[in-house]
Amino acid sequence: MGSITLRDVNKSFGEVTIIPKLSLQIDEGEFVVFVGPSGCGKSTLLRLIAGLEDVTSGEIQIDGRNATELPPAKRRLSMVFQSYALYPHMSVRGNIAFPLKMAGEDKAVIEKKVADAARILNLTSYLDRKPRQLSGGQRQRVAIGRAIVRQPTAFLFDEPLSNLDAALRVNMRLEISELHHQLKTTMIYVTHDQVEAMTMADKIVVLNAGNIEQVGSPLELYHKPRNRFVAGFIGSPKMNFAEGAEAKKYGAAAIGVRPEHMNLSTTGGDWSGTVTVAEHLGSDTFLHVQADGIGLVTARASGEFAVRHGDRVYMTPEPGRIHRFDAAGLAI
């Protein structure tokens, strides 16, 4: 229960191809995150799986059965939308009960399932309120409640946290992760925020212009990016790239070093440069350095590393932590 297979799925709107042929295997119980810059087709891909968009060609299998032509309701998937899409005229109870009512469930069964969902999501005292009387986080939980009562084979989340403020986002992130451990149902989660992807996913699918750049666990992507796009997209702050002469030394067209894999010194090192901005966060210091012959480089130092704008610093990439890329951008 809960495996999803995409085989050569293709989606075009008229002449414009949003998703060229793409294949992907999602295993049962996995928490898969689709991540990529905006406009990369990740939401479209999710909507294809949901059945809200029709595939142009290819096949979608859910639980081993061909679901390409099935209407959304028959795919036994449930979706949490970015805008939550709660029904404004129904109470929280009505919203959560709606899918059950549509499935023609018994009144007593509905009552029990709604109560269960409300308990799991801490919504019991809000059941009789209307969505407009709830806060953003509560609305989000109602949307999740509406999704879980149907006991779907998989959950689809379409950027569900992007309308929340930063603190709430961290909270909801934890709650969704916890929910996944509790329900052990397959979840597919779309986001443009690589922090969300890294913290929640069992498996990350990095998308760019409709193509899958790499599929793997968060740490796999972090340590072994397959190409420059993935290397630059995963990790915060972004990886530094150097081309030309500096890359030649390592026998590559370009090399990449993460800010946290840079040894800093005020006395000597491989690369030197002038600090343009020093961001002191207490625990860490992020230095933006105009490095000679390389360009702008970001480096992470300990909180005690006391340099200021205009100071001279030396940086040495940690050996063995240097990512090398060929001319086509693929990792060597």
Place this chain on the structure above:
Amino acid sequence: MATLHTRAAARLMSAPAIILLLCWMIVPLSMTLYFSVLRYNLLMPGMEEYIGFQNYSYFLTDPAFLSALTNTLLLVGGVIVITIVGGVALALLLDQPFFGQGIVRLLVIAPFFVMPTVSALVWKNMLMHPVNGLFAWIAKSLGLQPYDFLAQAPLASIIAIVAWQWLPFATLILLTALQSLDEEQKEAAEMDGAGFVSKFIWIVLPHLARAITVVILIETIFLLSVFAEILVTTNGGPGYASTNITYLVYAQALLQFDVGGASAGGIVAVVLANIVAFFLIRLIGKNLEAEPWHAPFPPAGRPSSPSSAGRSAS
């Protein structure tokens, strides 16, 4: 101080408009009230005298009054039901993407631009006429007896004509309301397993509730004083079969020259309109206050005296 001055200045500035409006309303109303207690017949000029409430008791006990009252309510109710049901159906159709959408929408709105007299005459002479009408031609082509709509079913015919005029209005407002329905909500309902019918009942109709309220309110105000359509088609007949209160007041004043009786009728119409307004506001006013919603038209206030036609006739 500044705000106090501003307020005084604002009052002073708006006073002329308000005084003018007040005169416009108060003068005819008080004259109507005054005439309604006089014996005042244009056939006997110079014989006016005070007769108390006799005009009222004559008007209210007139057998025509009850049938006019029933006709008024039937007309208002019938047209509202047709325009709401038809308007929702048309709005649902027009909301679908299809070729020539813009032109079709324009055509649907068109009847609203036709003056009541003109559209009633078109219906009477070109569509419903038992000899020359389109419907008669269709009936004859099928070998059936042509039906004389305005003679056999006068009130129903007038309801049809008025509904045809008001259908575009309802469609327009309901269509804009329909277009403001969140796309993701529809998709969520689809994912939740709602088919077309359940989606309509549980999602679309509740969303349209406020727009429907606005349509009912505005149409009621205007439909209580339908007059031109009756005058040019049936003249209120046969008998009193298509006479509404407004038309009855007109008949009293300008066909029987009884200004006093007509004035009493006008006042009765004002009272009736306010009773209807009272129940209407109580019934659906709650719906308007529930949450902010932006109607393409401002929600109508209390329909105070839609029987201005009645008053001007007196």
